[in-house]
Amino acid sequence: MNKFLAKVNSRIQEKKTFVCVGLDPDLEKLPEKFRRADEPILEFNKYIIAATQDLAACYKPNLAFYEMHGLAGLKALAATLRYIPAEIPVILDAKRGDIGNTSQAYAKAIFTEFGADAATLSPYMGEDSITPFLAYKENYSFVLCLTSNKGAQDFQKPELYKKVAAKIQGWQNTYGNCGAVVGATHPQEIRGLREIITEAFFLIPGVGAQGGELAGTVQAARNKQNSGFLINSSRGIIYADDPAAAAEKLRAEINKLIS
Amino acid sequence: MNKFLAKVNSRIQEKKTFVCVGLDPDLEKLPEKFRRADEPILEFNKYIIAATQDLAACYKPNLAFYEMHGLAGLKALAATLRYIPAEIPVILDAKRGDIGNTSQAYAKAIFTEFGADAATLSPYMGEDSITPFLAYKENYSFVLCLTSNKGAQDFQKPELYKKVAAKIQGWQNTYGNCGAVVGATHPQEIRGLREIITEAFFLIPGVGAQGGELAGTVQAARNKQNSGFLINSSRGIIYADDPAAAAEKLRAEINKLIS
Numbered sequence: 001m002n003k004f005l006a007k008v009n010s011r012i013q014e015k016k017t018f019v020c021v022g023l024d025p026d027l028e029k030l031p032e033k034f035r036r037a038d039e040p041i042l043e044f045n046k047y048i049i050a051a052t053q054d055l056a057a058c059y060k061p062n063l064a065f066y067e068m069h070g071l072a073g074l075k076a077l078a079a080t081l082r083y084i085p086a087e088i089p090v091i092l093d094a095k096r097g098d099i100g101n102t103s104q105a106y107a108k109a110i111f112t113e114f115g116a117d118a119a120t121l122s123p124y125m126g127e128d129s130i131t132p133f134l135a136y137k138e139n140y141s142f143v144l145c146l147t148s149n150k151g152a153q154d155f156q157k158p159e160l161y162k163k164v165a166a167k168i169q170g171w172q173n174t175y176g177n178c179g180a181v182v183g184a185t186h187p188q189e190i191r192g193l194r195e196i197i198t199e200a201f202f203l204i205p206g207v208g209a210q211g212g213e214l215a216g217t218v219q220a221a222r223n224k225q226n227s228g229f230l231i232n233s234s235r236g237i238i239y240a241d242d243p244a245a246a247a248e249k250l251r252a253e254i255n256k257l258i259s
Numbered sequence: 260m261n262k263f264l265a266k267v268n269s270r271i272q273e274k275k276t277f278v279c280v281g282l283d284p285d286l287e288k289l290p291e292k293f294r295r296a297d298e299p300i301l302e303f304n305k306y307i308i309a310a311t312q313d314l315a316a317c318y319k320p321n322l323a324f325y326e327m328h329g330l331a332g333l334k335a336l337a338a339t340l341r342y343i344p345a346e347i348p349v350i351l352d353a354k355r356g357d358i359g360n361t362s363q364a365y366a367k368a369i370f371t372e373f374g375a376d377a378a379t380l381s382p383y384m385g386e387d388s389i390t391p392f393l394a395y396k397e398n399y400s401f402v403l404c405l406t407s408n409k410g411a412q413d414f415q416k417p418e419l420y421k422k423v424a425a426k427i428q429g430w431q432n433t434y435g436n437c438g439a440v441v442g443a444t445h446p447q448e449i450r451g452l453r454e455i456i457t458e459a460f461f462l463i464p465g466v467g468a469q470g471g472e473l474a475g476t477v478q479a480a481r482n483k484q485n486s487g488f489l490i491n492s493s494r495g496i497i498y499a500d501d502p503a504a505a506a507e508k509l510r511a512e513i514n515k516l517i518s
Contacts, residue, residue, distance in 0.1 A: 128409050147384050
């Protein structure tokens with residue numbers, strides 16, 4: 001089994017958690033004591049990871065929040081990735097996608113240079129922009145399908161996201177390491193998507209700050225094995241007064257929904 | 260007038276060039292003497308820039324080819340950007356796009372940290388993924404519309420790219436700094452796109468290694484001012500035995516087509 005799936009399935013079985021913790025540190029929102037630290041982002045991430053490592057099914061840093069600080073930010077990301085315990089899978093939220101030889105370069109950046117277990121990809125440029133990532137058989141790729149933001153109305157709805165979903169299922173059939181990003185703001189549509197993408201993992205942002213609906217989303221997203229989904233929370237956990245309590249609350253709510 | 264447009268229009272008028280030089284260095288393809296250098300990518304880029312700086316309307320480094328080498332690659336990119344003469348605009352080919360607060364972070368990375376004049380963006384996530392970039396009024400954004408690769412058939416055709424084009428024209432009307440990426444492999448469709456996006460710049464990859472058709476593309480892409488397009492060549496120039504001659508040949512071919 002591929003490395004990402006092996007790790008994430010272990011976390012789900014052993015830790016009973018479907019919670020993906022989004023590591024998206026925004027300097028202006030960090031508590032004062034971290035803003036004054038020598039390495040604010042790294043120190044903050046270490047604090048979040050220490051607090052949540054028994055509760056997280058995976059961690060998901062979004063590259064934007066590191067790139068915005070230039071080389072120092074990317075060094076903080078690399079150090080953060082080294083700090084995450086090896087048994088917890090890492091999804092690098094990158095939303096990449098380019099022509100074939102360029103997607104090959106991005107795949108190397110994410111899976112080899114940063115050493116992430118999984119990535120998020122944007123499907124606009126079609127199959128040859130995605131398959132260079134899927135060629136990394138030990139890694140996993142989540143392709144944007146129906147996103148959590150308002151702009152999902154502009155192009156994805158009413159039909160494009162279903163066409164993308166059908167392609168994702170085809171890539172999953174061929175490569176076995178392709179899932180979808182679907183937003184918790186669309187529980188109705190997720191039910192239909194689970195009929196197209198029957199088994200593969202859904203990465204689900206949009207609960208918390210974005211106002212997604214957890215109960216309907218989990219019911220619609222789970223596969224026949226009562227698994228196959230990861231509920232991401234970034235701001236809802238990392239800026240909570242007690243990040244461990246916020247992660248545990250989400251973990252428990254999800255488990256109640258699938259029991 | 261916005262900084263990118265001022266620079267690129269000056270280059271077009273003063274240097275009579277519509278050539279965008281793609282700085283996509285692939286270590287394995289570099290001439291032996293650069294591969295043995297202390298900083299292969301930076302040294303190679305300096306050689307290309309020195310050879311083409313009187314012929315380039317702009318430079319377009321694709322972030323993937325730097326990210327694939329981790330922090331060392333991004334340092335080489337930063338040094339490359341410092342080396343490019345200030346009067347030549349830089350498009351950072353990034354194909355970014357994410358939810359609003361994350362696109363804000365990417366825009367800061369590209370326009371402030373790297374200091375690029377322009378960026379390429381992916382529209383899959385819709386308007387709120389694009390407007391944080393357009394809010395940088397001195398910068399310019401090229402949104403993927405109809406790309407040069409085979410995968411353009413998967414989702415962009417037959418209708419999506421026209422819907423995206425209509426949005427691009429709307430964003431251009433509102434912000435004045437939004438163009439489109441259209442591939443030279445679709446000269447017929449570019450004619451229709453120029454009717455939707457009447458004035459804004461088209462960034463056109465796909466000549467050279469990807470087999471696009473130059474004459475039909477230029478005829479279809481130019482706006483009523485006989486301008487409004489940039490023809491990118493990456494591999495066709497940077498790996499030529501004589502990059503200056505290759506850039507000059509492309510420059511002259513384009514000028515002949517619009518005279």
